[in-house]
Each structure stands twice: as C-alpha cells, then as structure tokens.
Amino acid sequence: MPWWVATRERTLLSESNSHPTGAVAAADAEVELVPATHPSEKRTFGELLTSDLRALPVIIGLVALWIFFILQNDVFLTPRNLSNLLIQSTVVGVMALGLMFVLLVKEIDLSVAAINGVTAVLMAKLIVEFGASPWVAIPLAIVVGALIGCVSARWVTFVGVPSFVVTLGLGLGLNGLQLILLPTTARYGLMGTSVETIALAKIDGLAAWGVLAIGVGLYGLLVLSSIVRRRRAGLSVSMVKGLALPLVGVTLFGAVVVAILNAHQGIPVVTLVFSALLGLGGYVLNETQFGLHLYAVGNNDEAARRAGIKVSRVKMAAFAIAGGISAIAGVIGASRSLGVGVFSGGGVGGGTLLLECIAAAVIGGVSLFGGRGSIHAPLLGSLVIGSVQNGLNLMGVHDEIRLIVTGLLLVLAVSIDKLIEKFTGQQSF
C-alpha cells in the first residue's frame, strides 16, 4: 500500500451534531494518520512579548521616563502636573486613536492634522460669524471630518492612488481652505462661546468616582458576558485570569488615576472624552465584526476579499473614523488655545501635530504595514510624547531638544520591537 492511499475518514462531513467532539470514525484505517504536532498552549516569554505582552516594553520605557523626570524635578509627580500632562497628551492621543484605524487597514492618512485644523476653523466660523450654537457647530465639524475621510478613502480605493499621495495632497488643499475660511485677522477667538470651557472643565469629588464606577461597570459587564457565553458553550473559563484579574487591574488603575486627579480639581473633561473614545475604540477593535475585519484587511486584503469582506467599505469606514476623530481633536485643540487660527491643526503642513500623532501610534505599537496594533497604543504613545514634552519643559530644556528626544524615542520603540522579533524568532501580530 503506497503512502498516499491513506486512511479514509468517511464521516468527516456528516451532520455535526451527530458527532461529539473528538469522535472520529476511521474503522477501516490502514495507515494511522499522524497527528499534527502541537506546541502546547503554554507560551514562552518570548512568544508572550510578541502577543499578549507587546505593550510591556513601552510601559517599561514610560516608567523609566517618569523615574528620570521625577529624579530631575520634584514638581513632575505632583497631581497638578500629572493633570496637566494628561491634558497636554489628549490632542495627540485622540488623533493617534483615529489614525490607528487607518494604519490598521494598511493605509495612512496624512491629512488628519489638516482635517483637525479646517474643521476647528469651520466650527469657530459657524459660532462666531453665524452665531451657531456649539451643540450644532461641533457635531457638524465632526461630520465634515468624517466626510473628508470618506472622500480620501473613495479616492484611494476607487481610483487606486496610494493613500500616502491622496492624503498628502488633500491635506495641503485643506490647509488652503483653512486659510480661506479664516477672517482677515487670521483668527477667531472663542472666549465666551462656552467652547473654551471644554478644556478647563473638570469633574471632581464624588462625581469623578461615579464616572469611574460607570466605566468599570461597563467593562465588567463586557467581560462577564464573555465568560457567561463561554460557560454556556461548555468551553473552559478561568475565573481568575478571565474575570477577576482584568477587572481588579482596571479598577485599581482607574482608582489611582482618579485619586491623583481628584487631588487637583478632578478629572479633566478632555481626559474623559479620550477615555471614552479609548473604551469605545477598544470595544470596536476587540469585540466587533468590523474590528476583526480591520485587522483582516490590513494583513491580507485579498484574503479578506475572497472571504466576502467588502474591503473598500471597511477602508472607507476607517478613514471616516480617523476624519471624525481628528475633528474631535480639533475641537479640543481649539478649546485649549481659546481660539482658532493659522496654527490650528499644527499649522500649514500639519507641523509637529501630524508627526507626533503618527509617532504616538507607532511608539504605542501600531504597525505602518497594517493589521497590527491594539487600543493601548494611542494611550501609551501619547503619554510617552506628552511626558517628554512635560518633563523637559519642567527641566527648562528647550523645544529643539524635545523634538530630538521624541524622534529618538520613536526610532528606539520600533527598534526594540524589531529586536524582540529577531531574538525570539517570533513575528508579532
């Protein structure tokens, strides 16, 4: 009997419910099938570094940065400064979060900073010149941002021009539009429009703890529902690793943050907005079908297409999310600077804002080659960049040094990632 005439498994396709798991009828087996070799589910540390623990190097780096700044300056660790640091990191963090959706599908949006600027100016114009309520102007700005994202996506997927080119050109065009929208004074002040209060508003005391409780509660429900589902389906569940550990971790982390912030006026509303976006983004990326399709398209768009995923629609959604979220960041930025002008959206060309939000995503672990990156990336990345800015400021170091340090950290972060892949022999996904 030659090797290729192997065991027949006739029952392979019979109705699934008639076959309890593992029951394989191979009565007339002549050659015992060699079971595929299976590495056990226990993973080595190297493997963990490229999967579940991918954030570890960035977290270690962030802690090292903090220790350095704490040793340099006693002000760094004060609640007041940490609160400032969070507010400073928000615009870049929010932008990085939006951009991440585009990076995940293996595209790039170089117009996010320009969208940020132009929608902020549009909002200000509506409020200042046309007397629109912020409740109308802000949602409108967000919708316009999303629509701009749709246009780039359409151009990229339909015409086939690389997103790098489309969004580079579009960004410049939007910069021009931003200048056109501005009045001759080149500035709209937002004092007294109540937009300026967004960046100042804080939620303190019991209310802050209430907000934390709601956040933890929602997260708990999510984790619990997964566990219950697995239980019902008869799959193994680990109450400690699956439920207790994440919940306790999140609660502790949140409690520390809230306690610190409450020691200085409370949770900034912009931090709350960022947190809410992170929570929502995490849900979308980790739990929903759309999130899964983002990763699939980013890794292998042809496989995704063959699997019936509408690739161009997924990409359009990603660009729309990036555009809409850039507009949200634009509103926050406008509120922080109490007005809009040429400088909004990082100024012409996107300035450091564009570079920093790309850097934040990449430092946090989002790949520019698609299909890789988790929701903690924009948070960690923007905290690294924000900490460098804040810490060096406190040390009285000039801006030029800050840019050099940020640049080095970006290259370092990606290098560490590559080195881990090299030494563990594992490709991270």
Add this chain to the structure above:
Amino acid sequence: MSEPMAAVAGRPNEAASQAPLISMRDIRKSYGSVHALRGASLDVLPGEVVALVGDNGAGKSTLVKVMAGVIGFDSGDYLLEGQPAKIRTPADATALGIQTVYQDLSLCNNLDAVQNLFLGRELTGPRWFGRRVRRAECEVRAREVLARMRLGSLSLTRPVGAMSGGQRQNIAIARSILWTPKVVIFDEPTAALSHSAAAQVAALIRSLADDGLGVVVVSHDIHHFVVNSTDRIEVMRLGGNVASFRSKDVTGEQVVNAMVGGNEGANLAV
C-alpha cells in the same frame, strides 16, 4: 477507479452517471494580450474527485478562480446544477456552496484559527450592539470541525502566521468545509506538505467525495496523488482541455505526455 480506492471508498462508482454540480463550458479569459483560458471546460460531479493537471501557466489556477468568483470570464457558460450561475464575487460562490482552498491559502496571518475559519461569516450579535462577534459559539463549531479532521489540539488562540505550513493548510481546509459546501476546490493542496501531511490531505479529499461532494484538485503531483487518489483527470494545456482520463485507466507517464503535448495519452481520453 483504482482497486484499493474502490474497496476503501466502499461506494458504487455511480458518480459519473449523475448530473454535474458544476459545468463549465468553453470558458475564455484574457489578461490583456495573454489568453489565460481559450475555451476551457470542466464538469464537477457529486461524489467524484476530479484532478486538473497541466504545465505551469496552463490556466488551471485561472479556471479555479473563475469557478470561485475571484475573477470574471470573458465568454462561455458557467452552470451550477444546470442553471447559469450568478457568481460575481467570491462571497456569491461561497453562498452557493462552492468553497475554495487557494494555492496561497488566503489566510490572515495576524488572526487565530477560529477567526480565520469564520472570516467574513462570523456569528455575531445584533446590529445595534455593533455586531459583537460570538466568539464562544464560533469556537465551539471550530472545535467540532477540527476534531473531525483530527486536529483537535491545534491552537485556537495563536495567530496562524506562527504556525507550520501543514497546520495552516489544515486550517484553510477546515474553513472550506465549515459551511457544508457542495463543491470544494483545492489549488495545489499538497505542494508544500511533507509525505505524512500530504497523505492526510489526500484522505480528507477522498472523504469529502465519499460524502457526496464534488471535489476539484489542481495538482502537479501526477505520479502519486493524481493517479492514485482521484477519479478523473482533466489535462489542460495553453488554456484549453487536451485530454481526459479515468484515473484507474492511466499511468503517470501517459498523463504527463498529454500535459506536455505527446499524443499517445489522448487516445485514452474518455
């Protein structure tokens, strides 16, 4: 049918007399000036494994892609159970019960086995909840299918990019049978596999046909797999059909002759 096969398969060879599941007639397809298919035909019968063989560039993969809805064709008829098939996208083909295991496997390396198995057809919660993937249910079904393929201990949580070629091949095959298809098409399923892994795949392909499915296999492994583990052999050359054999009636040499243009093979054509 070759002797051992008939014995083991244990079913009368009535397949040939049944109506074809898929009938491709005179399919033409050009890429610009390259005529990839110049009037290719193929019938897929239930319970039968048909091998599609030919030299590199003969048009096998192109024909497979037309069947799978990955590419369109310029002219010809594509009949599914006697009716013109309305297949414009790969999703149309899958919905109509035609599953394909592609030469490149078409897996997403950053996703795990369960996610790959259900890709594009995830079991999800309601729309207003953002279509949350019902991971637990997907996992249970994935486990069932893998267990039936004797792959019960395959890791369900590690990215498939970190797996061996054989394991990835198995996942691609598992995906193709997950939704109980009518026809499964394999493009070079054994090319990258060790002997034992290839034997497993051959066994699996046979078991699909035994369950009444139509199976198409593109293969270059003429002397082993094609002549021994299939029922019928269609030889393609330069985008057309040049010969057709019952696998039990031919030797590997005759098939190879037909592939490269020798004439003696064609005399045995059915």
